[in-house]
Amino acid sequence: MSRDPARALGAAWARARSPLLLALPVVLGAGAVAAGLGVWRIERANARIAAIESGHDLPVSADAPKPLLLARILQLARRGAIEEAEGLIDALADEGEPGLVARARYGLANARLRRAFAHIERGELDPAGPLINLARQDYRRALQLRPGFWDAKFNLDVASRLIRDFPEFDREIGDELKAEPKKIWTDIPGQPRGAP
Amino acid sequence: MRRTLCLIACLIAAPAAAQVRAVEVRTPRPFGYFLGDLVQATVEIDVDPGFVLQAASLPSPGPVAYWLDLRAVERETAGTRQRLRLTYQTFYAAIDARSLEVPGFPLVLASDDRHGSTTATVQVPAWSLGLSPLREVQPPRRADPADYLRPDGSGPRLRSEPMRTVSLALAALALAALGLLARDRAWWPFRARPSRAFAGPARRLAVLARGPQTDETYRAGLTALHRGLDAAAGQRLLADDLAAFLARHTAYRGQQDGLDSFFAASRLAFFGGATGDARAQLPLAEVAATARRLAAAERAA
Numbered sequence: 001m002s003r004d005p006a007r008a009l010g011a012a013w014a015r016a017r018s019p020l021l022l023a024l025p026v027v028l029g030a031g032a033v034a035a036g037l038g039v040w041r042i043e044r045a046n047a048r049i050a051a052i053e054s055g056h057d058l059p060v061s062a063d064a065p066k067p068l069l070l071a072r073i074l075q076l077a078r079r080g081a082i083e084e085a086e087g088l089i090d091a092l093a094d095e096g097e098p099g100l101v102a103r104a105r106y107g108l109a110n111a112r113l114r115r116a117f118a119h120i121e122r123g124e125l126d127p128a129g130p131l132i133n134l135a136r137q138d139y140r141r142a143l144q145l146r147p148g149f150w151d152a153k154f155n156l157d158v159a160s161r162l163i164r165d166f167p168e169f170d171r172e173i174g175d176e177l178k179a180e181p182k183k184i185w186t187d188i189p190g191q192p193r194g195a196p
Numbered sequence: 197m198r199r200t201l202c203l204i205a206c207l208i209a210a211p212a213a214a215q216v217r218a219v220e221v222r223t224p225r226p227f228g229y230f231l232g233d234l235v236q237a238t239v240e241i242d243v244d245p246g247f248v249l250q251a252a253s254l255p256s257p258g259p260v261a262y263w264l265d266l267r268a269v270e271r272e273t274a275g276t277r278q279r280l281r282l283t284y285q286t287f288y289a290a291i292d293a294r295s296l297e298v299p300g301f302p303l304v305l306a307s308d309d310r311h312g313s314t315t316a317t318v319q320v321p322a323w324s325l326g327l328s329p330l331r332e333v334q335p336p337r338r339a340d341p342a343d344y345l346r347p348d349g350s351g352p353r354l355r356s357e358p359m360r361t362v363s364l365a366l367a368a369l370a371l372a373a374l375g376l377l378a379r380d381r382a383w384w385p386f387r388a389r390p391s392r393a394f395a396g397p398a399r400r401l402a403v404l405a406r407g408p409q410t411d412e413t414y415r416a417g418l419t420a421l422h423r424g425l426d427a428a429a430g431q432r433l434l435a436d437d438l439a440a441f442l443a444r445h446t447a448y449r450g451q452q453d454g455l456d457s458f459f460a461a462s463r464l465a466f467f468g469g470a471t472g473d474a475r476a477q478l479p480l481a482e483v484a485a486t487a488r489r490l491a492a493a494e495r496a497a
Contacts, residue, residue, distance in 0.1 A: 018495040021377045028370035035363035042356040053350055070351035078348060100351060107348045117341040140287055143232040144265070147285060151346035153232040157330045158344050160231075160289030165262050 041065075062091035066100050073104045077111035085111070102146035106155070109138035113159055132163050215305065215316040217242040227326030231289050234267070237298070239280040239320050246307040247316065249278050253304035260299060263288035278305070288327050295324040380495060390427070394491040397424035401484035409480060411471040417480050418462050421487050425455075428494070435459040447497035454486035 045064070049071040052058055060072040069092050076085035085108055093101045112135035119128040139156035142149055220240045229235055241249070249271060260266050268283040280303075288296060300322040307314045338344055378384065382392035389395070397420040404417045425433045428448075429441050438459060442449050461478035465471045 014496045018380060018492065021373070021380045025370050025373040025377055028366050028373050032363050032366035032370050035359055035366055038359045039356050039363055042354045042359060046353050046356070049351075049353055065354055067351050067354050074348055074351060103349065103351050110345055110348050113345060114342045121341065143287070144267075144285065147232055147234045149232070151349065153230055153330060154346045156231060156287070157289045161291070164289075 060088070062088065066092060066095065066097055070100045070104050074107040077107040080111055080115060082108065082111050082115070098145040102142040102149055102152070105138045105142040105145070106149065106152045109135040109142065109152075109159070110155060112138065113155065116162070129163065132159055135159050136163070215244045215247055215307070215314070216318045217244070219318055219320060221321060221323045223323070223325075226324065227293075227295075227328075229286055229325060229327050230330050231287050231327075233286055235284040235286060235325060237282045237284065237323070239282065239303075241278040241280075241303070241305070241318060243276055243278055243305055243316075244307075245276050246309065247276075247278075247305040247314075248273060248307070249280070250304040250306045250315070253302070254280070255282070255301050260284070263296065264298065286325065286327060290327045290329045291333055293326065293328045295326050297322050297324050392491070392494060393427035394424045394487060394494050397421050398484070398487040398491040401480070401487045405481045405484040409475070411475070414471055414475050414480055415465055417483055418458075418465060421458065421483060422462065424487065424490070435463065445497075447493045448490060451486060451490055451493060454482075454489065458483060458486055 042065075045068045048058060048060075049068050052060075052068075052071045052075050057075075058072070060068055062069070064072075069088055073085045073088050073092065076082075076088070085104075089101070089104050089108065092104055112131045116128040116131035116135065119125070119131070136156060136159045139152050139159060142152045143156065146152070218241070222238045222240065224236060251271075254269050254271065255266055257266050257268060263286060265285045265287070266282060267285050268281075270281040272279040272281065284298065300320045303318050303320060305316045305318060335344065379386045379389070382389045382395035386392075387396065400420040401417050404413050404420075407413060422433070425441075428445065429437070431437075433441055438452075438455060442452060442455075448455070457478050461474040461483070464477065465474035468474075
């Protein structure tokens with residue numbers, strides 16, 4: 001009696017063995033081809049990164065592999081196309097790879113600072129101020145993502161010597177709503193206040 | 197400054213003093229930090245038994261001062277000792293080495309018992325942090341101000357090695373599985389496998405059934421299946437031996453009808469001299485189908 005389930009199982013295995021053996025190489029082969037396709041895609045992205053780094057102007061879509069996106073952002077930052085690079089950083093920051101995002105922010109901050117230097121050299125101090133502050137924010141974000149990023153520390157130091165922080169002013173910064181609760185309520189119209 | 201920062205707050209508030217014995221802030225070193233560095237600080241609070249830190253009173257990560265961020269707060273309890281591990285990040289761009297004060301903050305300790313809950317407030321003292329400059333006060337003069345900056349650098353490349361390994365491993369496994377399949381189906385190089393007597397005849401019949409139909413090919417097809425049956429039985433198998441063969445090889449019992457009509461057609465073709473009638477009775481395609489089923493039954497045996 002106890003042999004019957006074992007025998008049934010054995011018979012089922014014997015029946016299933018041949019179709020399984022037919023499916024196995026197909027499935028494994030498909031997996032190998034898919035992985036090979038992945039390798040090809042990676043190699044192609046690496047080739048494009050190399051092309052971008054050697055100065056070719058290749059547009060990159062937002063869903064491209066992250067290192068390719070970073071290479072494009074750095075290229076745009078080198079050329080001073082800050083606005084275009086900013087748009088791509090959001091796509092890069094969507095998925096958490098802090099090292100890459102830190103490098104992109106650093107590149108962008110460098111571009112801003114170089115633009116600010118150009119303004120200062122022409123004697124235009126007004127447009128330079130906001131650029132320096134934005135650059136400092138980007139360096140700070142890069143350091144928040146990667147505290148051991150020494151180049152970002154160095155350049156943040158350079159930018160911070162152009163515009164110092166003033167603690168007294170800083171405390172005023174912030175968009176907290178400083179309204180008294182009473183005042184808010186009186187602004188609401190049509191309070192019946194118990195009248196019929 | 198002292199070598200290790202160790203500030204013990206004398207607690208004046210009378211009710212709290214009864215429950216909190218000591219507050220201490222420790223750092224691995226209170227000096228020598230550059231901008232962007234992480235600063236670890238441990239707050240240790242010795243309390244009466246039963247008191248624990250209230251989670252809502254813990255400082256929340258975020259900016260503490262214009263030059264300082266609080267990044268992480270971890271809480272530990274070791275007996276009557278409540279420990280807070282704080283991770284700060286300083287962004288102070290120092291020109292000369294200087295000490296800045298890290299602000300203190302209040303904490304609430306609570307103890308719940310049968311009579312209700314008792315709370316005690318404790319003030320974590322401010323402590324000072326020594327910050328160092330990263331560059332000289334006056335760097336050497338450069339013609340282009342952009343030369344003061346460190347270069348942009350470049351990002352990493354994608355790594356293809358892991359995916360390549362996976363691909364090669366899968367390809368090797370697929371090849372091995374193909375070998376197993378070839379052995380199971382008696383394909384090349386396992387053609388001569390004795391336990392696959394019907395695989396060869398089934399293949400031959402499939403080829404013949406697809407080709408032009410003549411008496412010659414029909415008889416060749418029948419002969420192929422006869423040779424397969426002979427190999428499976430281990431002897432020359434005639435129509436009369438079929439019952440005994442099926443009794444010995446139970447796997448082929450389901451094919452009895454097909455084998456019966458095969459032997460009938462074979463008798464007609466080889467001994468009745470009426471190959472045409474045999475072909476009408478049992479076309480070669482059906483013989484091929486019988487052989488295929490026999491091969492499948494053989495694989496499942």
